[in-house]
Amino acid sequence: MRRTKCCLLLFVLLIHNGCCIKWLALGHSSNEIQQPWTREACTGLRSAGILERKQARACRAAPEVMPSLVQAAIDTSAVCQHSFRNRRWNCSNIERAPDYTPELLTGTREQAFVYAMSAAAAVWRLARGCALGSLASCSCATPPRREPPSPSALTSAFSASSITFGGLASRSSFKWGGCGDDVRSASRIAKRFLQGASPPAFGSTGKFLHAVNMHNHRAGRRAVEQSLSLECKCHGVSGSCSVRTCWRGLGSSGPAVAGARLLRRYATAAEVRPRSGGRLPPLYHHDNLLYTTKSPDYCSPDKNRGSLGTIGRQCNGSSSGYEGCEYLCCGRGHVTKTEEILERCECKYISCCYVKCKTCRSIVKTYECN
Known part of the structure; x- marks a missing residue:
């Protein structure tokens, strides 16, 4: 009887622990991007088990964000599989969404990466949607209060083909302009959607796993914030750069930039243990990835742990x-x-x-x- 209860509790934990990334199944069909996002479509995804209750509610309240989230789901799968393509775990099981295998449900290091990457891709695509004017709740980022650095300190590419930063350039005036990527608003929208699942009510262990997942979501959002770079455009006679227009943007490389940051943090992820109250210990920086279960070595097939093995791999x-x-x-x-x-x-x-x-x-x- 006790064993049956333990198995039932583990089953419930597995179901809950993967709920916040079931939406990645949106990326399976490219038709999802172009479909009309009606209230019925959002409710249908809830019935299909792809969206949580609060996520479906967010979908119905702001359907214009869904194409960005569909693209984010595609990005998450592509970046994950590219990042791990040469490793024992190659992220191929992400394609099984929403029916994930155990390594993406049990609090492993791999699950931590997928949670963080999904949040990063969502923020990235939503920020681009803000800048393009396709979202009603945001547009261009508010210009920073501080001045841009001097031209000699800039590392980002300028639109002019050749600029000499001499004494004239050092005295050049500047102004904030263009359309910076509104990562702050995008992060707020992504947080409201991705953390749509409420903490479970069946014990501190479930609440702890939920706290770990939400931490990894935040780490992914912060990775995008840290990917912002200064971009400038020069104006002046004969490319003199007497005036510079600058903004903070995400560039054109896509979410893979944030993915590279998260891959480095995957290698240094920290293991955490449940504690009373289901809270995380205050010892970990917001940028760290956290996991609760040690991963298998992925050498041999093991369905119970989500390992496909490497037999036959090139x-x-x-x-x-x-x-x-x-x-x-x-x-x-x-x-x-x-x-x-x-x-x-x-x-x-x-x-x-x-x-x-x-x-x-x-x-x-x-x-x-x-």
């Missing part, structure tokens, strides 16, 4: 890094496969409209884990 036979066969194959060894590739090459035009090519042969070696 590896790099000449690398000593994560993608190398020694690490990726977990010491089991690998097989080398040789394939002959025939390709057209050294093509030349003969007369007006005839192309003559040779057939080139190349040998390609691939390595697969045992």
Whole structure:
């Protein structure tokens, strides 16, 4: 009887612990971006188990934010799978949303990254939506009060092709202008949507897991804030840069910039233990990623822990890094496969409209884990 109750409690915890990232299933269909976001569509996603109750309510209240969130779901999956493409855990299970496997439900380091990355992608896309004028609740960022740094201190790219920052440039005037990305408003909108699930009412353990997830959401939002950079445009006769117009923006690289920050924090994530009241200990910086459960080594298949194993994975036979066969194959060894590739090459035009090519042969070696 006690074992049955424990299993039931664990099941409830798993269900709750993945609730705030079920919305990533929105990225499975590109049609979601273009669909009319009506109240019925939001309610339908709630019925399908993709949106939580409060998330569906936010969807109905501000349907114009949903295309940005759909794109954020796509970004989260793409950045995660690219970041971990050469590691034992390659983030492929994120495509199973909303029916996640245990490694994204049990408070692991990998779950911490996905939570943070989903928040970062949401803030990034919402901030761009603000700047483009597609969201009613925000627009361009309010200009900072402080002056931009001097031209010699700028590291961001200027629109002018070649600018010499001499004595004239150091005396150049400036003004805040353009349309900066309103990350603050975007973060507020994202927080209201992503943290739509209320803390569970069945004990301090569930509340603690909820607190950890919300912390990782905040770490993701902060990663976007820290990705803002100063962008300027020069004005003046013959590119003299007598006047500079500056703003703070996110650039054109997309959420992958924040993803790179979070990947570094994934490597230094801190393990935390439940404490009374379900609160986090006040020892961790807001930027840290936190996890509660140690991850498996992902070497062998283990459905109960969400491990697919690395058998059959391609590896790099000449690398000593994560993608190398020694690490990726977990010491089991690998097989080398040789394939002959025939390709057209050294093509030349003969007369007006005839192309003559040779057939080139190349040998390609691939390595697969045992």
